[in-house]
Amino acid sequence: MTTTLIPPADPRQVDLAGKGQPLADKTFRWILFVCLAVGVVFLGVLLAYVTIKGWPRLTPTLWENMPSLRRPEQAGAQSAITGTLWVIGFTALFALPIGFLGAVYMEEYANPSSRFTRFVEINIQNLAAVPSIVYGILGLAIFARALALGQTVITAGLTLALLVLPVIIVSTREALRAVPQNIRHGSLALGATLWQTTWRQTMPAAVPGMATGTILALSRAIGEAAPLLLLGAVTFISFNPTGPFSAYTTLPIQIYNWTKESREEFQILASATIVLLLVILLAMNAVAILIRNRTQKRW
Amino acid sequence: MSATLAESAAGGLNPLRQTKPRYGEKVIRGILFAAAAVSILTTFGIVISVLIPSLEFFAEIPLTEFLFTTTWTPLFANPQYGVLPLVMGTMVITIIAVAIAIPLGLGSAIYLSEYAKPKARKVLKPTLEVLAGIPTVVFGFFALEFITEFVLKPIFPQIDIFNALSAGIVMGIMIIPTIASLSEDAMAAVPAGLRDGAYALGATKRQVALRVVVPAALSGIVAAFVLGISRAIGETMIVTIAAGLQPNMTFNPLEGMQTMTSYIAAAGAGDVATGSIEYKSIFAVGLLLFVITFFMNMISIRLVRRYRQAYQ
Amino acid sequence: MMSRTMSDIHDSAAPQSTNDLANTGRMDVSAVLEGAEIPETVSNIVFDLNNVQVFYGDFQAVRDVTMQIGRNEITAFIGPSGCGKSTLLRSFNRMNDLIPGARVEGLLAYHGFDIYGPDVDPIEVRRRIGMVFQKPNVFPKSIYENVAYGPKVNGMKVNMDDLVEECLTKAALWDEVKDDLKKSAYALSGGQQQRLVIARCIAVKPEVILMDEPCASLDPIATAKIEDLMKELAKDYTIVIVTHNMQQAARVSERTAFFTADVDAEGVRHGRLVEYGPTRRIFTAPHDPRTEDYISGRFG
Numbered sequence: 001m002t003t004t005l006i007p008p009a010d011p012r013q014v015d016l017a018g019k020g021q022p023l024a025d026k027t028f029r030w031i032l033f034v035c036l037a038v039g040v041v042f043l044g045v046l047l048a049y050v051t052i053k054g055w056p057r058l059t060p061t062l063w064e065n066m067p068s069l070r071r072p073e074q075a076g077a078q079s080a081i082t083g084t085l086w087v088i089g090f091t092a093l094f095a096l097p098i099g100f101l102g103a104v105y106m107e108e109y110a111n112p113s114s115r116f117t118r119f120v121e122i123n124i125q126n127l128a129a130v131p132s133i134v135y136g137i138l139g140l141a142i143f144a145r146a147l148a149l150g151q152t153v154i155t156a157g158l159t160l161a162l163l164v165l166p167v168i169i170v171s172t173r174e175a176l177r178a179v180p181q182n183i184r185h186g187s188l189a190l191g192a193t194l195w196q197t198t199w200r201q202t203m204p205a206a207v208p209g210m211a212t213g214t215i216l217a218l219s220r221a222i223g224e225a226a227p228l229l230l231l232g233a234v235t236f237i238s239f240n241p242t243g244p245f246s247a248y249t250t251l252p253i254q255i256y257n258w259t260k261e262s263r264e265e266f267q268i269l270a271s272a273t274i275v276l277l278l279v280i281l282l283a284m285n286a287v288a289i290l291i292r293n294r295t296q297k298r299w
Numbered sequence: 300m301s302a303t304l305a306e307s308a309a310g311g312l313n314p315l316r317q318t319k320p321r322y323g324e325k326v327i328r329g330i331l332f333a334a335a336a337v338s339i340l341t342t343f344g345i346v347i348s349v350l351i352p353s354l355e356f357f358a359e360i361p362l363t364e365f366l367f368t369t370t371w372t373p374l375f376a377n378p379q380y381g382v383l384p385l386v387m388g389t390m391v392i393t394i395i396a397v398a399i400a401i402p403l404g405l406g407s408a409i410y411l412s413e414y415a416k417p418k419a420r421k422v423l424k425p426t427l428e429v430l431a432g433i434p435t436v437v438f439g440f441f442a443l444e445f446i447t448e449f450v451l452k453p454i455f456p457q458i459d460i461f462n463a464l465s466a467g468i469v470m471g472i473m474i475i476p477t478i479a480s481l482s483e484d485a486m487a488a489v490p491a492g493l494r495d496g497a498y499a500l501g502a503t504k505r506q507v508a509l510r511v512v513v514p515a516a517l518s519g520i521v522a523a524f525v526l527g528i529s530r531a532i533g534e535t536m537i538v539t540i541a542a543g544l545q546p547n548m549t550f551n552p553l554e555g556m557q558t559m560t561s562y563i564a565a566a567g568a569g570d571v572a573t574g575s576i577e578y579k580s581i582f583a584v585g586l587l588l589f590v591i592t593f594f595m596n597m598i599s600i601r602l603v604r605r606y607r608q609a610y611q
Numbered sequence: 612m613m614s615r616t617m618s619d620i621h622d623s624a625a626p627q628s629t630n631d632l633a634n635t636g637r638m639d640v641s642a643v644l645e646g647a648e649i650p651e652t653v654s655n656i657v658f659d660l661n662n663v664q665v666f667y668g669d670f671q672a673v674r675d676v677t678m679q680i681g682r683n684e685i686t687a688f689i690g691p692s693g694c695g696k697s698t699l700l701r702s703f704n705r706m707n708d709l710i711p712g713a714r715v716e717g718l719l720a721y722h723g724f725d726i727y728g729p730d731v732d733p734i735e736v737r738r739r740i741g742m743v744f745q746k747p748n749v750f751p752k753s754i755y756e757n758v759a760y761g762p763k764v765n766g767m768k769v770n771m772d773d774l775v776e777e778c779l780t781k782a783a784l785w786d787e788v789k790d791d792l793k794k795s796a797y798a799l800s801g802g803q804q805q806r807l808v809i810a811r812c813i814a815v816k817p818e819v820i821l822m823d824e825p826c827a828s829l830d831p832i833a834t835a836k837i838e839d840l841m842k843e844l845a846k847d848y849t850i851v852i853v854t855h856n857m858q859q860a861a862r863v864s865e866r867t868a869f870f871t872a873d874v875d876a877e878g879v880r881h882g883r884l885v886e887y888g889p890t891r892r893i894f895t896a897p898h899d900p901r902t903e904d905y906i907s908g909r910f911g
Contacts, residue, residue: 028505029414035406036423039475043430046441053444098334105331111711122600123338129526129596130589131533133560134345137585140567141348162341169338182748186808189706190761190815191738195327200764205751223434226535226560230567252436252536259440259540267444274437281432321734 047278054271062272066238067254072265077273080254082240083153083233084222087250090157091164091221096214098161099168100203106169107176108198128166135163136227144231151232154244159227164217171216175209176202208295215288219281225252251277349589352582359576365583371546371557373566373577380580382587384546388463388556392538393531395467395552396474400527403471404478405520411479412486413508431476439540442469447541461543461555470537478527485519485606486512522602529595533588535560559588649865649889653681656722657819657849658703663717665698667710672698673882675717678868680819685845687860687890688853690870690905695882696853697823699870702726703851704740704821705733738765740819741812745827747804749796749811754779754788757796757807761815774814781847782810783840802833809840813848820844822852826859838863857906860890867893869902 065076102120110117139159149155179202187197203210228234228250234257237249249257251273258270357365360380368381407427411420447465451458458464489512497507513520543555544565557565563581571578658680665673673695680686688696698707705726707713719726726736738761750757758775775792779785784806788794796807805825812820822841826834841850841863854860860867868887872880886899897903 022503025503025505028508029410032406032410032414035403036410038403039407039430039472040423040426042472043426043433045445046433046437049441049445050437098337101331101334102337105328105335109328109331110335113711120335120338123342125600126593126596127338127341129529129592129599130345131535131560131592133533133535133563134349134585134589134592136567137563137582138341138345138348141352141582142344145573162337162344165338165341180748182744182746183750185706185709185744186748186750186811187760187764188709189704189737189742189744190764190811191734192761192764193321193324193734195324196764200760201750219432223432223436225434225436226564229535229539229564234568252434255436255440256536256540259436259443270440274440277434278437281434285429285432321732 050271050274050278054268054273054275057268057272058275062276067236067257068238069236069261072263072269075269077251077254077269077276079237079240080249080251080273081276083237083248084250086153086241086244086246086248087156087160087228088218088222090154090244091160092214092218094158094161095164095168095217095221099165099217100172100210102165103169103172103176104198104203107173108194108202124166124169127162128170131226132163132224133226133230135159136230138162139227140230150245151235151247152245153241153248156228156231156233156248156250157244159231160221160224163224163227164221167217167220168213171213172206172210175206175213178209179205208291211291212288215284215291219284222250222281222284223252223277225250225256228253229256251280345589349582349586352579353586356576356579356583360580360583369548371562373580378577380576380583382559382584384548385557385559385562385584386587387548387550388538388542388546389532389558389560391550391552391556392463392467392470392542392558393528395464396470396531397524397528399468399471400474400478400531401524404475404523404527405482407475407479408482408486408520408523409508409513412483413504413512427476427479430472431480433473435473435534435536436540438469438473439466439537442466442537442541455553458553459543459555461541461545462553463542463556464552466538466542467552469541470531470534473534473537474527474530477530478523481523481526481603482516482520485516485523488519488606489515516606518602519606522599522606525595525599525602529592529599532595533560533592535564539564559584563588648891649684651888651892653679653684653866655682656680657682658851659718659720659723661718661720663699663702663715663719665695665702665707666712666714666716668712670879671881673702674873676884678884678887680849680851681866682849683845683847684865685841685850685852685863686866686868687864688851688868688870689855689857689860690882690885691872692855693880693882694870694872696870698882700821700823700851700853701742703819704742705736706742708733738815739817740821741815741817743805743808743812743820743822743825745824747801747808747828749799749804749807752796753793754796754799754807755792758811758814761811765815767815778810778814779807781813781844782806783836783843784810800833802829802836805829805833805837806840809837809844813844817848819849819851822850824853824855827855834859857894861894864890866890869893869897869899869905871901871905 061074061076063076063078063081065074066078067080068075106117106120136159139155139162143149143155143158144151149158183201183205184197187201188194192200225233232247233249233253235247235249236257237247241248255270255273255277258266258273261267365380365382367383368379369383370379370381371384372379411423415423442465443460446469447458447460447462451462451465455464493511493515494507497511502510538558539561542558542561544557544561545555546562547554547556549556563584566577566581571581656679660676660678660680663673663676664671676699688700690696701707702715702719703726707715715727721736721740725731750760752760755775758778759771762769762771762774776785776789779788784803787803788799788807796804799807809820826837829837838859841852844850852860852864866888867890869885870882871885873883874880886893886897886902888898893902894906897906
């Protein structure tokens with residue numbers, strides 16, 4: 001651009017319109033857009049690929065039948081579906097109370113500057129970034145072996161619960177923090193104890209945030225495979241779990257098992273199961289978004 | 300200060316005294332404290348479950364042999380336990396992934412932060428979130444079945460079925476949302492005043508983004524990079540499915556290679572006798588993995604705290 | 612200093628001097644002149660403060676307050692911003708305990724018993740000494756549940772329906788809400804919400820109601836309703852109100868305490884009680900020049 005600092009003698013010569021964006025800026029913007037587009041396009045291709053490839057097997061046999069290595073055309077993923085439900089059930093059973101109560105302690109009871117509080121916070125931040133297979137090692141050594149719980153549903157539930165605990169704690173803390181302070185003051189000024197205030201006013205007001213955090217955490221748990229590889233899920237399971245101490249498999253593990261097989265029929269089965277898994281996750285996240293949009297509290 | 304005034308005069312009990320001992324409150328506080336302490340117990344649990352078998356392992360295999368020799372053959376009759384091939388495999392795939400994720404992630408973040416209109420943001424940000432929510436086993440499947448077959452084979456006909464490039468590419472895309480969202484948070488924390496000042500001087504969006512916003516958000520952006528690298532190092536399913544299970548001391552991404560994570564997965568899922576040296580090697584590799592990612596996470600957390608403090 | 616008597620004020624038809632507060636036109640004190648004259652000292656003491664000081668950590672927020680609050684009277688705390696009025700008020704019901712590092716020194720006695728004594732239960736303190744806040748902080752629940760909350764958490768065995776109706780009636784809100792008690796409290800107007808807060812407060816049968824600028828966020832009509840309500844409530848309760856509005860203090864209170872802020876060498880403000888006495892006297896014949904300055908609008 002050729003502009004000088006000295007205004008021209010004739011004001012009509014000033015051209016504020018300029019000459020448009022310089023090439024460098026336009027190119028830069030395009031580069032950035034391409035960066036974003038790569039991820040978006042990749043996602044689109046992935047979704048299209050698994051849907052197209054798995055289409056032939058997206059039939060009721062997928063959830064009506066058990067897996068079979070000898071007759072892939074009749075194989076289904078029922079044991080993986082029920083296994084996932086059992087494992088996630090136990091994950092929620094362990095993770096939700098501990099996560100909610102731990103977050104309540106940190107937000108409502110703890111002294112923010114005490115060493116314990118800060119130590120817990122650092123721990124949670126670190127645990128959130130530990131590789132998931134390390135949780136598998138933890139589960140193997142402590143739950144499966146030391147506590148002799150074996151390679152069972154309950155071990156998987158405990159291990160995944162510890163894995164998603166940081167997610168629940170962080171999202172619950174945020175939800176509690178969003179509740180205005182003067183609601184708590186109003187309750188305490190009436191002669192309520194801190195627990196009464198927390199249980200009857202603060203937590204109910206934080207429920208929508210806690211719900212979305214829960215869904216986020218459980219979505220993560222449903223998709224996890226790495227820790228369960230060490231906890232016995234890869235063995236060939238063609239039955240539904242019978243209890244917490246039953247052997248099991250889950251949808252991601254079943255996908256992994258079929259992916260490893262060389263025959264094309266199993267690749268198609270894997271694709272179809274992937275579609276099933278993604279649909280479940282999509283439904284859960286849609287519920288989370290619905291909750292988030294429905295509850296606009298006017299404080 | 301205890302009551303002195305009318306106590307003796309009234310002769311009665313203090314109406315404000317505690318009538319109920321409120322044990323319930325103390326018990327509840329204890330339960331809540333215990334719940335918060337579970338996180339500390341978890342870290343402790345991870346450390347001992349990884350450390351104790353590792354110490355037994357290093358009693359038999361010297362640490363120097365583990366860290367510095369280049370043959371990893373636990374299953375052979377004369378087993379060798381040099382971990383460098385696994386570290387190499389992790390490194391090659393991580394480098395490929397990060398080479399993709401950092402530019403694309405940072406570029407996406409700058410676009411979303413400085414350029415995108417609100418309507419576009421409403422569509423693009425959730426798309427990245429969807430990408431972040433896809434289970435890694437799905438990425439692994441996609442890498443093996445699609446990327447290797449239909450993208451890489453046409454370009455490199457000699458490529459192995461299991462190769463590092465496919466795993467690296469897919470892992471890179473998987474990490475983009477992590478880097479993008481953390482970088483974007485860091486850029487959003489930059490005060491509007493800094494941008495406005497630059498615009499007022501006639502700077503273009505490009506100049507503002509590159510010379511004002513990114514430098515101001517730098518520690519947060521670096522934290523995002525470090526976290527992305529840590530995720531790449533710790534990722535299991537993609538490499539287990541797509542990069543194969545053969546330890547391989549090579550830089551060639553067209554070959555397959557085993558990583559620290561895929562070794563743990565393969566050995567842990569297989570039939571390994573408890574208490575054998577091979578079994579303990581799982582934990583030794585796990586210890587190495589944990590130590591590496593722990594230090595990277597600590598660096599990342601420190602950096603995030605620094606940029607948060609700067610703009611508080 | 613000026614010392615006027617009642618007859619002087621009544622007899623003056625025109626400003627007698629430039630120091631005549633009542634007729635400078637700065638403030639309408641006719642409200643102050645209504646009602647009976649009350650004695651300088653409090654006869655029926657509820658709160659007895661002796662050299663009370665409030666600290667936040669090392670910082671002294673309120674210095675040396677000595678005063679008594681009388682039963683069934685409305686006592687107003689007035690003064691400029693930042694002079695510790697609200698801080699002092701909050702120490703009456705131990706709400707300051709919620710702030711880490713807050714402590715009270717001196718003796719703050721309630722019916723002769725030190726509120727900060729070692730065996731005192733703060734929960735019980737707060738039941739007997741209720742509080743209405745600046746912004747109406749109704750719970751995100753129904754009107755009924757708001758009023759019923761206090762009795763429920765205190766384990767009061769009462770007929771809840773009757774109690775709710777009685778409290779809403781006393782708070783001059785019953786007629787406006789009786790048709791739908793299940794409606795969310797957020798559906799009410801600001802003035803109605805504040806009356807709901809008052810109803811909620813009296814449901815636990817307190818003796819004292821503390822009010823921290825209760826009309827600050829309300830319009831004049833709602834404010835007037837609350838002020839009328841206060842005078843009604845004073846028949847049953849002891850009320851202490853912090854207010855920035857001098858006219859309000861003049862209208863509703865029997866006694867007024869004027870606070871100011873000492874500014875020290877570093878510019879930090881410490882609250883101090885300047886003068887305390889019957890409202891009528893404070894507004895027509897204050898002893899302290901600072902009080903006179905504030906009331907005549909020369910500062911603050």
